[in-house]
Amino acid sequence: MSKKMGELTVKHEGKKYRLCLTNRAVGTLQDEYGRDMADLMPPDGGVPHFGAIVRAVELSLQRHHPDEATVEFADDLLGSDRGVFGDLLGVTFPEMKAESSGKKPKAARRKKTT
Numbered sequence: 001m002s003k004k005m006g007e008l009t010v011k012h013e014g015k016k017y018r019l020c021l022t023n024r025a026v027g028t029l030q031d032e033y034g035r036d037m038a039d040l041m042p043p044d045g046g047v048p049h050f051g052a053i054v055r056a057v058e059l060s061l062q063r064h065h066p067d068e069a070t071v072e073f074a075d076d077l078l079g080s081d082r083g084v085f086g087d088l089l090g091v092t093f094p095e096m097k098a099e100s101s102g103k104k105p106k107a108a109r110r111k112k113t114t
Helices: 023-033 050-061 071-080 083-092 094-101
Strands: 007-012 015-020
Touching (some): 007 071, 015 050, 023 050, 050 071, 071 083
């Protein structure tokens, strides 16, 4: 199966997990934390809402690992690698990653014509 947008493979305690922040999961986060999800990504560089981050990882486990999609496991996963959430956002919203780096996302880049 090919890798989908929003999908990330991580390793935890010797086992691989496929996280997938689906459109439904993003919608759930918007319902719970507001449409712009400002708690997840504070615009002023402030401290994010860690409960919201754990919830995002929990929701991203549901597609491929429904039995492990618990708040406790999501918290353990984040506790062993805090970068998981940033990586998950990067594959889900590549345009945000490009904006923060100053690069245009691939879809928005234009080829130079001569």
